[in-house]
Amino acid sequence: MSKTQNHYDVLIIGAGPIGMACAIEAQKANLSYVIVEKGALVNSLFNYPVFMTFFSTSQKLEIGRVPFVTISPKPNRNEAVEYYRRVAEKFELNIHLFETVNQVVKNEQGVFEITTSKTIYTSGNVIVATGFYDVPLLMNVPGEDLPKVTHYYKDPHLYAFQNVVVVGANNSGVDAALETYRKGANVTMVVRSGELGPHVKYWVRPDIQNRIKEGEIKALFNSELLEIREGEVDVKTPDGLMTIPNDFVIAMTGYQPDFSMLRKFGIDLPESLCPFYNEETMETNVKGLYLAGVVCGGLDTHKLFIENSRVHAEMIVKNIVS
Known part of the structure:
Protein backbone atom coordinates (compact mmCIF):
# COMPACT_ATOMS: atom_id res chain seq x y z
CA MET A 1 0.00 0.00 0.00
CA SER A 2 1.36 3.42 -0.90
CA LYS A 3 2.07 5.83 1.96
CA THR A 4 0.20 9.13 2.06
CA GLN A 5 0.95 12.25 4.12
CA ASN A 6 -1.72 13.70 6.40
CA HIS A 7 -1.19 16.56 8.87
CA TYR A 8 -3.26 17.29 11.99
CA ASP A 9 -2.95 19.56 15.01
CA VAL A 10 -3.58 16.52 17.24
CA LEU A 11 -3.26 12.79 16.65
CA ILE A 12 -4.92 10.58 19.27
CA ILE A 13 -3.89 6.95 19.70
CA GLY A 14 -6.82 4.89 20.97
CA ALA A 15 -10.57 5.17 20.33
CA GLY A 16 -11.71 4.34 23.84
CA PRO A 17 -13.90 6.67 25.91
CA ILE A 18 -10.95 8.89 26.91
CA GLY A 19 -9.54 9.06 23.39
CA MET A 20 -13.00 10.04 22.17
CA ALA A 21 -13.27 12.67 24.94
CA CYS A 22 -9.93 14.15 23.77
CA ALA A 23 -11.25 14.32 20.20
CA ILE A 24 -14.42 16.08 21.34
CA GLU A 25 -12.38 18.69 23.23
CA ALA A 26 -10.08 19.18 20.21
CA GLN A 27 -13.14 19.63 18.01
CA LYS A 28 -14.56 22.25 20.41
CA ALA A 29 -11.22 24.12 20.28
CA ASN A 30 -11.26 24.09 16.44
CA LEU A 31 -8.16 21.90 16.30
CA SER A 32 -7.78 19.43 13.45
CA TYR A 33 -7.47 15.90 14.80
CA VAL A 34 -7.63 12.20 14.00
CA ILE A 35 -8.07 9.16 16.23
CA VAL A 36 -6.10 6.07 15.20
CA GLU A 37 -7.30 2.80 16.74
CA LYS A 38 -5.82 -0.66 16.15
CA GLY A 39 -9.13 -2.44 16.77
CA ALA A 40 -12.83 -1.67 16.95
CA LEU A 41 -14.41 1.44 18.43
CA VAL A 42 -13.97 1.29 22.24
CA ASN A 43 -12.02 -1.92 21.63
CA SER A 44 -11.36 -2.67 25.31
CA LEU A 45 -15.04 -2.38 26.22
CA PHE A 46 -15.94 -4.53 23.22
CA ASN A 47 -13.68 -7.25 24.64
CA TYR A 48 -15.20 -7.08 28.12
CA PRO A 49 -17.37 -10.05 29.20
CA VAL A 50 -20.74 -9.88 27.43
CA PHE A 51 -22.75 -9.66 30.65
CA MET A 52 -20.41 -7.38 32.63
CA THR A 53 -21.93 -4.63 34.78
CA PHE A 54 -19.87 -1.50 35.47
CA PHE A 55 -19.00 -0.41 39.00
CA SER A 56 -19.59 3.22 37.95
CA THR A 57 -23.01 4.73 37.38
CA SER A 58 -23.96 5.71 33.83
CA GLN A 59 -23.67 9.42 34.66
CA LYS A 60 -19.99 8.99 35.58
CA LEU A 61 -19.27 7.32 32.23
CA GLU A 62 -20.62 10.20 30.14
CA ILE A 63 -18.42 12.16 27.75
CA GLY A 64 -19.08 15.25 25.66
CA ARG A 65 -22.01 16.16 27.95
CA VAL A 66 -24.12 13.55 26.16
CA PRO A 67 -26.53 11.91 28.65
CA PHE A 68 -26.02 8.17 29.16
CA VAL A 69 -29.55 6.97 29.93
CA THR A 70 -29.99 3.49 31.38
CA ILE A 71 -32.82 1.77 33.25
CA SER A 72 -30.49 0.52 36.00
CA PRO A 73 -28.11 2.95 37.74
CA LYS A 74 -25.12 0.84 36.69
CA PRO A 75 -24.92 0.13 32.95
CA ASN A 76 -23.75 -3.09 31.39
CA ARG A 77 -21.15 -3.68 28.70
CA ASN A 78 -23.66 -3.76 25.83
CA GLU A 79 -25.24 -0.46 26.87
CA ALA A 80 -21.81 1.19 27.12
CA VAL A 81 -20.71 0.02 23.66
CA GLU A 82 -23.95 1.37 22.17
CA TYR A 83 -23.62 4.69 24.06
CA TYR A 84 -20.08 5.43 22.88
CA ARG A 85 -20.97 4.50 19.30
CA ARG A 86 -23.84 7.01 19.43
CA VAL A 87 -21.47 9.66 20.82
CA ALA A 88 -19.05 9.03 17.94
CA GLU A 89 -21.93 9.47 15.50
CA LYS A 90 -23.24 12.62 17.19
CA PHE A 91 -19.89 14.43 16.98
CA GLU A 92 -18.98 12.82 13.63
CA LEU A 93 -15.59 12.01 15.09
CA ASN A 94 -12.70 11.47 12.68
CA ILE A 95 -11.73 7.90 13.64
CA HIS A 96 -9.55 5.48 11.68
CA LEU A 97 -10.27 1.96 12.98
CA PHE A 98 -8.24 -1.23 12.56
CA GLU A 99 -5.06 0.77 12.01
CA THR A 100 -2.04 0.13 14.23
CA VAL A 101 0.43 2.85 15.22
CA ASN A 102 3.92 1.44 14.79
CA GLN A 103 6.14 4.45 15.53
CA VAL A 104 6.01 8.03 16.79
CA VAL A 105 9.13 10.16 16.24
CA LYS A 106 9.78 13.88 16.42
CA ASN A 107 11.63 15.38 13.45
CA GLU A 108 14.13 18.25 13.47
CA GLN A 109 11.31 20.78 12.97
CA GLY A 110 9.60 19.59 16.18
CA VAL A 111 6.77 17.87 14.29
CA PHE A 112 5.70 14.33 15.09
CA GLU A 113 5.84 11.74 12.32
CA ILE A 114 3.47 8.86 13.04
CA THR A 115 3.83 5.66 11.04
CA THR A 116 0.89 3.26 11.07
CA SER A 117 0.00 0.00 9.38
CA LYS A 118 -1.77 1.98 6.65
CA THR A 119 -0.13 5.38 6.19
CA ILE A 120 2.08 8.17 7.60
CA TYR A 121 0.74 11.17 9.51
CA THR A 122 2.35 14.33 10.81
CA SER A 123 1.03 16.16 13.82
CA GLY A 124 1.97 18.98 16.16
CA ASN A 125 0.77 16.97 19.18
CA VAL A 126 0.16 13.33 20.03
CA ILE A 127 -2.13 11.95 22.76
CA VAL A 128 -1.64 8.35 23.90
CA ALA A 129 -4.96 7.03 25.25
CA THR A 130 -4.42 3.31 24.82
CA GLY A 131 -5.61 2.05 28.22
CA PHE A 132 -4.12 -1.09 29.75
CA TYR A 133 -6.23 -3.98 28.44
CA ASP A 134 -4.04 -5.04 25.52
CA VAL A 135 -1.24 -6.87 27.39
CA PRO A 136 -2.28 -9.60 29.86
CA LEU A 137 -0.09 -10.38 32.85
CA MET A 252 -7.94 -13.49 35.08
CA THR A 253 -4.49 -12.36 36.21
CA GLY A 254 -4.81 -8.72 35.18
CA TYR A 255 -3.44 -6.52 32.43
CA GLN A 256 -0.85 -3.79 31.91
CA PRO A 257 -0.18 -0.96 29.46
CA ASP A 258 2.05 -1.63 26.47
CA PHE A 259 5.26 -0.44 28.13
CA SER A 260 7.41 -1.34 25.13
CA MET A 261 5.31 1.02 22.99
CA LEU A 262 5.65 3.86 25.51
CA ARG A 263 9.42 3.40 25.63
CA LYS A 264 9.59 3.32 21.84
CA PHE A 265 7.81 6.68 21.78
CA GLY A 266 10.50 8.12 24.10
CA ILE A 267 8.41 8.33 27.28
CA ASP A 268 10.38 7.99 30.53
CA LEU A 269 9.47 4.86 32.52
CA PRO A 270 11.07 4.61 35.99
CA GLU A 271 11.43 1.33 37.89
CA SER A 272 7.87 1.71 39.19
CA LEU A 273 6.69 1.53 35.54
CA CYS A 274 4.46 4.54 36.16
CA PRO A 275 5.14 6.71 33.08
CA PHE A 276 6.36 10.26 33.60
CA TYR A 277 3.87 13.06 32.93
CA ASN A 278 2.98 16.50 34.27
CA GLU A 279 -0.09 16.05 36.47
CA GLU A 280 -1.39 19.52 35.56
CA THR A 281 -1.02 19.24 31.78
CA MET A 282 -0.67 15.45 31.18
CA GLU A 283 2.41 16.22 29.00
CA THR A 284 5.22 13.66 29.13
CA ASN A 285 8.97 14.31 29.05
CA VAL A 286 8.55 14.59 25.25
CA LYS A 287 7.14 18.05 24.53
CA GLY A 288 3.82 17.79 22.71
CA LEU A 289 3.34 14.11 23.63
CA TYR A 290 0.57 13.55 26.17
CA LEU A 291 -0.93 10.66 28.15
CA ALA A 292 -4.66 10.34 28.87
CA GLY A 293 -6.74 7.82 30.78
CA VAL A 294 -5.77 4.66 32.61
CA VAL A 295 -2.47 4.30 30.71
CA CYS A 296 -1.15 6.94 33.14
CA GLY A 297 -1.41 4.52 36.07
CA GLY A 298 1.24 2.06 34.90
CA LEU A 299 0.84 -1.19 36.82
CA ASP A 300 -1.57 0.42 39.30
CA THR A 301 -4.62 -0.24 37.13
CA HIS A 302 -7.06 0.28 40.03
CA LYS A 303 -6.12 3.96 40.38
CA LEU A 304 -7.66 5.42 37.22
CA PHE A 305 -11.02 4.74 35.59
CA ILE A 306 -13.19 6.38 32.93
CA GLU A 307 -14.97 8.44 35.56
CA ASN A 308 -11.87 10.04 37.09
CA SER A 309 -9.78 10.41 33.93
CA ARG A 310 -12.33 12.12 31.65
CA VAL A 311 -10.89 15.41 32.88
CA HIS A 312 -7.58 14.60 31.16
CA ALA A 313 -9.11 15.59 27.82
CA GLU A 314 -9.84 19.15 28.96
CA MET A 315 -6.44 19.49 30.63
CA ILE A 316 -4.56 18.39 27.52
CA VAL A 317 -6.46 20.51 24.99
CA LYS A 318 -6.26 23.55 27.27
CA ASN A 319 -2.47 23.15 27.38
CA ILE A 320 -2.22 22.67 23.62
CA VAL A 321 -4.29 25.76 22.90
CA SER A 322 -2.36 27.87 25.41
Missing part, protein backbone atom coordinates in the same frame (compact mmCIF):
# COMPACT_ATOMS: atom_id res chain seq x y z
CA LEU A 138 1.16 -13.88 32.13
CA MET A 139 1.48 -16.67 34.70
CA ASN A 140 4.63 -17.97 32.97
CA VAL A 141 3.78 -21.61 33.60
CA PRO A 142 4.16 -24.61 31.27
CA GLY A 143 1.09 -25.04 29.08
CA GLU A 144 -0.06 -21.42 29.27
CA ASP A 145 0.06 -21.26 25.47
CA LEU A 146 -2.40 -24.15 25.02
CA PRO A 147 -5.63 -23.29 23.13
CA LYS A 148 -7.73 -24.11 26.20
CA VAL A 149 -6.18 -21.18 28.12
CA THR A 150 -7.57 -17.66 27.78
CA HIS A 151 -6.77 -14.31 29.40
CA TYR A 152 -9.91 -12.73 27.92
CA TYR A 153 -13.18 -14.15 29.21
CA LYS A 154 -16.20 -13.32 27.03
CA ASP A 155 -19.23 -15.63 27.26
CA PRO A 156 -20.00 -18.37 29.81
CA HIS A 157 -21.87 -20.69 27.42
CA LEU A 158 -18.61 -22.05 25.99
CA TYR A 159 -17.80 -23.62 29.36
CA ALA A 160 -21.11 -25.44 29.98
CA PHE A 161 -20.58 -28.85 31.66
CA GLN A 162 -16.77 -28.48 31.54
CA ASN A 163 -14.08 -28.61 34.23
CA VAL A 164 -12.99 -24.99 34.51
CA VAL A 165 -10.14 -23.43 36.49
CA VAL A 166 -10.42 -19.69 37.10
CA VAL A 167 -7.17 -18.04 38.17
CA GLY A 168 -7.66 -14.86 40.23
CA ALA A 169 -10.26 -13.52 42.64
CA ASN A 170 -10.77 -9.90 41.63
CA ASN A 171 -13.85 -8.71 39.74
CA SER A 172 -13.05 -10.44 36.45
CA GLY A 173 -12.20 -13.74 38.13
CA VAL A 174 -15.26 -13.69 40.37
CA ASP A 175 -17.57 -12.83 37.45
CA ALA A 176 -16.10 -15.65 35.34
CA ALA A 177 -16.47 -18.15 38.18
CA LEU A 178 -20.08 -17.24 38.93
CA GLU A 179 -21.23 -17.05 35.32
CA THR A 180 -19.62 -20.31 34.20
CA TYR A 181 -20.90 -22.09 37.33
CA ARG A 182 -24.44 -20.98 36.45
CA LYS A 183 -24.01 -22.49 32.97
CA GLY A 184 -23.24 -25.85 34.49
CA ALA A 185 -19.44 -25.74 34.68
CA ASN A 186 -17.49 -27.48 37.46
CA VAL A 187 -15.51 -24.46 38.68
CA THR A 188 -12.33 -24.34 40.75
CA MET A 189 -10.83 -20.97 41.65
CA VAL A 190 -7.06 -20.77 42.18
CA VAL A 191 -6.16 -17.74 44.31
CA ARG A 192 -2.65 -16.67 45.32
CA SER A 193 -3.81 -14.77 48.41
CA GLY A 194 -5.88 -15.99 51.33
CA GLU A 195 -9.06 -14.12 50.41
CA LEU A 196 -11.12 -12.55 47.65
CA GLY A 197 -9.81 -9.36 46.04
CA PRO A 198 -10.48 -6.11 47.95
CA HIS A 199 -12.09 -4.45 44.91
CA VAL A 200 -14.77 -7.10 44.25
CA LYS A 201 -18.09 -5.35 43.57
CA TYR A 202 -20.09 -5.10 46.79
CA TRP A 203 -23.25 -6.62 45.28
CA VAL A 204 -21.29 -9.62 43.94
CA ARG A 205 -19.16 -10.43 47.01
CA PRO A 206 -21.96 -12.13 49.05
CA ASP A 207 -22.88 -14.28 46.04
CA ILE A 208 -19.38 -15.68 45.50
CA GLN A 209 -18.84 -16.10 49.25
CA ASN A 210 -22.02 -18.16 49.56
CA ARG A 211 -21.20 -20.30 46.50
CA ILE A 212 -17.79 -21.11 48.02
CA LYS A 213 -19.29 -21.75 51.46
CA GLU A 214 -21.86 -24.18 50.00
CA GLY A 215 -19.15 -25.97 48.01
CA GLU A 216 -20.81 -25.14 44.69
CA ILE A 217 -17.61 -23.38 43.58
CA LYS A 218 -14.33 -24.77 44.90
CA ALA A 219 -11.76 -22.16 45.98
CA LEU A 220 -8.09 -22.99 46.57
CA PHE A 221 -6.67 -20.03 48.50
CA ASN A 222 -2.94 -19.43 49.07
CA SER A 223 -2.47 -21.56 45.97
CA GLU A 224 -0.69 -21.32 42.63
CA LEU A 225 -1.16 -22.92 39.23
CA LEU A 226 2.08 -24.75 38.38
CA GLU A 227 1.43 -26.53 35.08
CA ILE A 228 -1.34 -26.87 32.50
CA ARG A 229 -1.75 -30.00 30.38
CA GLU A 230 -4.45 -31.36 28.12
CA GLY A 231 -7.07 -32.77 30.48
CA GLU A 232 -5.55 -31.68 33.81
CA VAL A 233 -3.61 -29.04 35.76
CA ASP A 234 -1.21 -29.07 38.70
CA VAL A 235 -1.90 -26.70 41.60
CA LYS A 236 0.42 -25.96 44.50
CA THR A 237 -1.74 -25.68 47.64
CA PRO A 238 -0.96 -25.36 51.38
CA ASP A 239 -1.76 -29.09 51.61
CA GLY A 240 0.67 -30.04 48.85
CA LEU A 241 0.55 -30.61 45.09
CA MET A 242 -2.91 -31.25 43.68
CA THR A 243 -3.69 -32.53 40.18
CA ILE A 244 -7.27 -31.90 39.06
CA PRO A 245 -9.20 -32.67 35.83
CA ASN A 246 -9.44 -29.66 33.55
CA ASP A 247 -10.92 -28.67 30.20
CA PHE A 248 -10.42 -24.88 30.27
CA VAL A 249 -8.31 -22.34 32.18
CA ILE A 250 -9.62 -18.78 32.48
CA ALA A 251 -6.61 -16.75 33.64
Whole structure:
Protein backbone atom coordinates (compact mmCIF):
# COMPACT_ATOMS: atom_id res chain seq x y z
CA MET A 1 0.00 0.00 0.00
CA SER A 2 1.36 3.42 -0.90
CA LYS A 3 2.07 5.83 1.96
CA THR A 4 0.20 9.13 2.06
CA GLN A 5 0.95 12.25 4.12
CA ASN A 6 -1.72 13.70 6.40
CA HIS A 7 -1.19 16.56 8.87
CA TYR A 8 -3.26 17.29 11.99
CA ASP A 9 -2.95 19.56 15.01
CA VAL A 10 -3.58 16.52 17.24
CA LEU A 11 -3.26 12.79 16.65
CA ILE A 12 -4.92 10.58 19.27
CA ILE A 13 -3.89 6.95 19.70
CA GLY A 14 -6.82 4.89 20.97
CA ALA A 15 -10.57 5.17 20.33
CA GLY A 16 -11.71 4.34 23.84
CA PRO A 17 -13.90 6.67 25.91
CA ILE A 18 -10.95 8.89 26.91
CA GLY A 19 -9.54 9.06 23.39
CA MET A 20 -13.00 10.04 22.17
CA ALA A 21 -13.27 12.67 24.94
CA CYS A 22 -9.93 14.15 23.77
CA ALA A 23 -11.25 14.32 20.20
CA ILE A 24 -14.42 16.08 21.34
CA GLU A 25 -12.38 18.69 23.23
CA ALA A 26 -10.08 19.18 20.21
CA GLN A 27 -13.14 19.63 18.01
CA LYS A 28 -14.56 22.25 20.41
CA ALA A 29 -11.22 24.12 20.28
CA ASN A 30 -11.26 24.09 16.44
CA LEU A 31 -8.16 21.90 16.30
CA SER A 32 -7.78 19.43 13.45
CA TYR A 33 -7.47 15.90 14.80
CA VAL A 34 -7.63 12.20 14.00
CA ILE A 35 -8.07 9.16 16.23
CA VAL A 36 -6.10 6.07 15.20
CA GLU A 37 -7.30 2.80 16.74
CA LYS A 38 -5.82 -0.66 16.15
CA GLY A 39 -9.13 -2.44 16.77
CA ALA A 40 -12.83 -1.67 16.95
CA LEU A 41 -14.41 1.44 18.43
CA VAL A 42 -13.97 1.29 22.24
CA ASN A 43 -12.02 -1.92 21.63
CA SER A 44 -11.36 -2.67 25.31
CA LEU A 45 -15.04 -2.38 26.22
CA PHE A 46 -15.94 -4.53 23.22
CA ASN A 47 -13.68 -7.25 24.64
CA TYR A 48 -15.20 -7.08 28.12
CA PRO A 49 -17.37 -10.05 29.20
CA VAL A 50 -20.74 -9.88 27.43
CA PHE A 51 -22.75 -9.66 30.65
CA MET A 52 -20.41 -7.38 32.63
CA THR A 53 -21.93 -4.63 34.78
CA PHE A 54 -19.87 -1.50 35.47
CA PHE A 55 -19.00 -0.41 39.00
CA SER A 56 -19.59 3.22 37.95
CA THR A 57 -23.01 4.73 37.38
CA SER A 58 -23.96 5.71 33.83
CA GLN A 59 -23.67 9.42 34.66
CA LYS A 60 -19.99 8.99 35.58
CA LEU A 61 -19.27 7.32 32.23
CA GLU A 62 -20.62 10.20 30.14
CA ILE A 63 -18.42 12.16 27.75
CA GLY A 64 -19.08 15.25 25.66
CA ARG A 65 -22.01 16.16 27.95
CA VAL A 66 -24.12 13.55 26.16
CA PRO A 67 -26.53 11.91 28.65
CA PHE A 68 -26.02 8.17 29.16
CA VAL A 69 -29.55 6.97 29.93
CA THR A 70 -29.99 3.49 31.38
CA ILE A 71 -32.82 1.77 33.25
CA SER A 72 -30.49 0.52 36.00
CA PRO A 73 -28.11 2.95 37.74
CA LYS A 74 -25.12 0.84 36.69
CA PRO A 75 -24.92 0.13 32.95
CA ASN A 76 -23.75 -3.09 31.39
CA ARG A 77 -21.15 -3.68 28.70
CA ASN A 78 -23.66 -3.76 25.83
CA GLU A 79 -25.24 -0.46 26.87
CA ALA A 80 -21.81 1.19 27.12
CA VAL A 81 -20.71 0.02 23.66
CA GLU A 82 -23.95 1.37 22.17
CA TYR A 83 -23.62 4.69 24.06
CA TYR A 84 -20.08 5.43 22.88
CA ARG A 85 -20.97 4.50 19.30
CA ARG A 86 -23.84 7.01 19.43
CA VAL A 87 -21.47 9.66 20.82
CA ALA A 88 -19.05 9.03 17.94
CA GLU A 89 -21.93 9.47 15.50
CA LYS A 90 -23.24 12.62 17.19
CA PHE A 91 -19.89 14.43 16.98
CA GLU A 92 -18.98 12.82 13.63
CA LEU A 93 -15.59 12.01 15.09
CA ASN A 94 -12.70 11.47 12.68
CA ILE A 95 -11.73 7.90 13.64
CA HIS A 96 -9.55 5.48 11.68
CA LEU A 97 -10.27 1.96 12.98
CA PHE A 98 -8.24 -1.23 12.56
CA GLU A 99 -5.06 0.77 12.01
CA THR A 100 -2.04 0.13 14.23
CA VAL A 101 0.43 2.85 15.22
CA ASN A 102 3.92 1.44 14.79
CA GLN A 103 6.14 4.45 15.53
CA VAL A 104 6.01 8.03 16.79
CA VAL A 105 9.13 10.16 16.24
CA LYS A 106 9.78 13.88 16.42
CA ASN A 107 11.63 15.38 13.45
CA GLU A 108 14.13 18.25 13.47
CA GLN A 109 11.31 20.78 12.97
CA GLY A 110 9.60 19.59 16.18
CA VAL A 111 6.77 17.87 14.29
CA PHE A 112 5.70 14.33 15.09
CA GLU A 113 5.84 11.74 12.32
CA ILE A 114 3.47 8.86 13.04
CA THR A 115 3.83 5.66 11.04
CA THR A 116 0.89 3.26 11.07
CA SER A 117 0.00 0.00 9.38
CA LYS A 118 -1.77 1.98 6.65
CA THR A 119 -0.13 5.38 6.19
CA ILE A 120 2.08 8.17 7.60
CA TYR A 121 0.74 11.17 9.51
CA THR A 122 2.35 14.33 10.81
CA SER A 123 1.03 16.16 13.82
CA GLY A 124 1.97 18.98 16.16
CA ASN A 125 0.77 16.97 19.18
CA VAL A 126 0.16 13.33 20.03
CA ILE A 127 -2.13 11.95 22.76
CA VAL A 128 -1.64 8.35 23.90
CA ALA A 129 -4.96 7.03 25.25
CA THR A 130 -4.42 3.31 24.82
CA GLY A 131 -5.61 2.05 28.22
CA PHE A 132 -4.12 -1.09 29.75
CA TYR A 133 -6.23 -3.98 28.44
CA ASP A 134 -4.04 -5.04 25.52
CA VAL A 135 -1.24 -6.87 27.39
CA PRO A 136 -2.28 -9.60 29.86
CA LEU A 137 -0.09 -10.38 32.85
CA LEU A 138 1.16 -13.88 32.13
CA MET A 139 1.48 -16.67 34.70
CA ASN A 140 4.63 -17.97 32.97
CA VAL A 141 3.78 -21.61 33.60
CA PRO A 142 4.16 -24.61 31.27
CA GLY A 143 1.09 -25.04 29.08
CA GLU A 144 -0.06 -21.42 29.27
CA ASP A 145 0.06 -21.26 25.47
CA LEU A 146 -2.40 -24.15 25.02
CA PRO A 147 -5.63 -23.29 23.13
CA LYS A 148 -7.73 -24.11 26.20
CA VAL A 149 -6.18 -21.18 28.12
CA THR A 150 -7.57 -17.66 27.78
CA HIS A 151 -6.77 -14.31 29.40
CA TYR A 152 -9.91 -12.73 27.92
CA TYR A 153 -13.18 -14.15 29.21
CA LYS A 154 -16.20 -13.32 27.03
CA ASP A 155 -19.23 -15.63 27.26
CA PRO A 156 -20.00 -18.37 29.81
CA HIS A 157 -21.87 -20.69 27.42
CA LEU A 158 -18.61 -22.05 25.99
CA TYR A 159 -17.80 -23.62 29.36
CA ALA A 160 -21.11 -25.44 29.98
CA PHE A 161 -20.58 -28.85 31.66
CA GLN A 162 -16.77 -28.48 31.54
CA ASN A 163 -14.08 -28.61 34.23
CA VAL A 164 -12.99 -24.99 34.51
CA VAL A 165 -10.14 -23.43 36.49
CA VAL A 166 -10.42 -19.69 37.10
CA VAL A 167 -7.17 -18.04 38.17
CA GLY A 168 -7.66 -14.86 40.23
CA ALA A 169 -10.26 -13.52 42.64
CA ASN A 170 -10.77 -9.90 41.63
CA ASN A 171 -13.85 -8.71 39.74
CA SER A 172 -13.05 -10.44 36.45
CA GLY A 173 -12.20 -13.74 38.13
CA VAL A 174 -15.26 -13.69 40.37
CA ASP A 175 -17.57 -12.83 37.45
CA ALA A 176 -16.10 -15.65 35.34
CA ALA A 177 -16.47 -18.15 38.18
CA LEU A 178 -20.08 -17.24 38.93
CA GLU A 179 -21.23 -17.05 35.32
CA THR A 180 -19.62 -20.31 34.20
CA TYR A 181 -20.90 -22.09 37.33
CA ARG A 182 -24.44 -20.98 36.45
CA LYS A 183 -24.01 -22.49 32.97
CA GLY A 184 -23.24 -25.85 34.49
CA ALA A 185 -19.44 -25.74 34.68
CA ASN A 186 -17.49 -27.48 37.46
CA VAL A 187 -15.51 -24.46 38.68
CA THR A 188 -12.33 -24.34 40.75
CA MET A 189 -10.83 -20.97 41.65
CA VAL A 190 -7.06 -20.77 42.18
CA VAL A 191 -6.16 -17.74 44.31
CA ARG A 192 -2.65 -16.67 45.32
CA SER A 193 -3.81 -14.77 48.41
CA GLY A 194 -5.88 -15.99 51.33
CA GLU A 195 -9.06 -14.12 50.41
CA LEU A 196 -11.12 -12.55 47.65
CA GLY A 197 -9.81 -9.36 46.04
CA PRO A 198 -10.48 -6.11 47.95
CA HIS A 199 -12.09 -4.45 44.91
CA VAL A 200 -14.77 -7.10 44.25
CA LYS A 201 -18.09 -5.35 43.57
CA TYR A 202 -20.09 -5.10 46.79
CA TRP A 203 -23.25 -6.62 45.28
CA VAL A 204 -21.29 -9.62 43.94
CA ARG A 205 -19.16 -10.43 47.01
CA PRO A 206 -21.96 -12.13 49.05
CA ASP A 207 -22.88 -14.28 46.04
CA ILE A 208 -19.38 -15.68 45.50
CA GLN A 209 -18.84 -16.10 49.25
CA ASN A 210 -22.02 -18.16 49.56
CA ARG A 211 -21.20 -20.30 46.50
CA ILE A 212 -17.79 -21.11 48.02
CA LYS A 213 -19.29 -21.75 51.46
CA GLU A 214 -21.86 -24.18 50.00
CA GLY A 215 -19.15 -25.97 48.01
CA GLU A 216 -20.81 -25.14 44.69
CA ILE A 217 -17.61 -23.38 43.58
CA LYS A 218 -14.33 -24.77 44.90
CA ALA A 219 -11.76 -22.16 45.98
CA LEU A 220 -8.09 -22.99 46.57
CA PHE A 221 -6.67 -20.03 48.50
CA ASN A 222 -2.94 -19.43 49.07
CA SER A 223 -2.47 -21.56 45.97
CA GLU A 224 -0.69 -21.32 42.63
CA LEU A 225 -1.16 -22.92 39.23
CA LEU A 226 2.08 -24.75 38.38
CA GLU A 227 1.43 -26.53 35.08
CA ILE A 228 -1.34 -26.87 32.50
CA ARG A 229 -1.75 -30.00 30.38
CA GLU A 230 -4.45 -31.36 28.12
CA GLY A 231 -7.07 -32.77 30.48
CA GLU A 232 -5.55 -31.68 33.81
CA VAL A 233 -3.61 -29.04 35.76
CA ASP A 234 -1.21 -29.07 38.70
CA VAL A 235 -1.90 -26.70 41.60
CA LYS A 236 0.42 -25.96 44.50
CA THR A 237 -1.74 -25.68 47.64
CA PRO A 238 -0.96 -25.36 51.38
CA ASP A 239 -1.76 -29.09 51.61
CA GLY A 240 0.67 -30.04 48.85
CA LEU A 241 0.55 -30.61 45.09
CA MET A 242 -2.91 -31.25 43.68
CA THR A 243 -3.69 -32.53 40.18
CA ILE A 244 -7.27 -31.90 39.06
CA PRO A 245 -9.20 -32.67 35.83
CA ASN A 246 -9.44 -29.66 33.55
CA ASP A 247 -10.92 -28.67 30.20
CA PHE A 248 -10.42 -24.88 30.27
CA VAL A 249 -8.31 -22.34 32.18
CA ILE A 250 -9.62 -18.78 32.48
CA ALA A 251 -6.61 -16.75 33.64
CA MET A 252 -7.94 -13.49 35.08
CA THR A 253 -4.49 -12.36 36.21
CA GLY A 254 -4.81 -8.72 35.18
CA TYR A 255 -3.44 -6.52 32.43
CA GLN A 256 -0.85 -3.79 31.91
CA PRO A 257 -0.18 -0.96 29.46
CA ASP A 258 2.05 -1.63 26.47
CA PHE A 259 5.26 -0.44 28.13
CA SER A 260 7.41 -1.34 25.13
CA MET A 261 5.31 1.02 22.99
CA LEU A 262 5.65 3.86 25.51
CA ARG A 263 9.42 3.40 25.63
CA LYS A 264 9.59 3.32 21.84
CA PHE A 265 7.81 6.68 21.78
CA GLY A 266 10.50 8.12 24.10
CA ILE A 267 8.41 8.33 27.28
CA ASP A 268 10.38 7.99 30.53
CA LEU A 269 9.47 4.86 32.52
CA PRO A 270 11.07 4.61 35.99
CA GLU A 271 11.43 1.33 37.89
CA SER A 272 7.87 1.71 39.19
CA LEU A 273 6.69 1.53 35.54
CA CYS A 274 4.46 4.54 36.16
CA PRO A 275 5.14 6.71 33.08
CA PHE A 276 6.36 10.26 33.60
CA TYR A 277 3.87 13.06 32.93
CA ASN A 278 2.98 16.50 34.27
CA GLU A 279 -0.09 16.05 36.47
CA GLU A 280 -1.39 19.52 35.56
CA THR A 281 -1.02 19.24 31.78
CA MET A 282 -0.67 15.45 31.18
CA GLU A 283 2.41 16.22 29.00
CA THR A 284 5.22 13.66 29.13
CA ASN A 285 8.97 14.31 29.05
CA VAL A 286 8.55 14.59 25.25
CA LYS A 287 7.14 18.05 24.53
CA GLY A 288 3.82 17.79 22.71
CA LEU A 289 3.34 14.11 23.63
CA TYR A 290 0.57 13.55 26.17
CA LEU A 291 -0.93 10.66 28.15
CA ALA A 292 -4.66 10.34 28.87
CA GLY A 293 -6.74 7.82 30.78
CA VAL A 294 -5.77 4.66 32.61
CA VAL A 295 -2.47 4.30 30.71
CA CYS A 296 -1.15 6.94 33.14
CA GLY A 297 -1.41 4.52 36.07
CA GLY A 298 1.24 2.06 34.90
CA LEU A 299 0.84 -1.19 36.82
CA ASP A 300 -1.57 0.42 39.30
CA THR A 301 -4.62 -0.24 37.13
CA HIS A 302 -7.06 0.28 40.03
CA LYS A 303 -6.12 3.96 40.38
CA LEU A 304 -7.66 5.42 37.22
CA PHE A 305 -11.02 4.74 35.59
CA ILE A 306 -13.19 6.38 32.93
CA GLU A 307 -14.97 8.44 35.56
CA ASN A 308 -11.87 10.04 37.09
CA SER A 309 -9.78 10.41 33.93
CA ARG A 310 -12.33 12.12 31.65
CA VAL A 311 -10.89 15.41 32.88
CA HIS A 312 -7.58 14.60 31.16
CA ALA A 313 -9.11 15.59 27.82
CA GLU A 314 -9.84 19.15 28.96
CA MET A 315 -6.44 19.49 30.63
CA ILE A 316 -4.56 18.39 27.52
CA VAL A 317 -6.46 20.51 24.99
CA LYS A 318 -6.26 23.55 27.27
CA ASN A 319 -2.47 23.15 27.38
CA ILE A 320 -2.22 22.67 23.62
CA VAL A 321 -4.29 25.76 22.90
CA SER A 322 -2.36 27.87 25.41
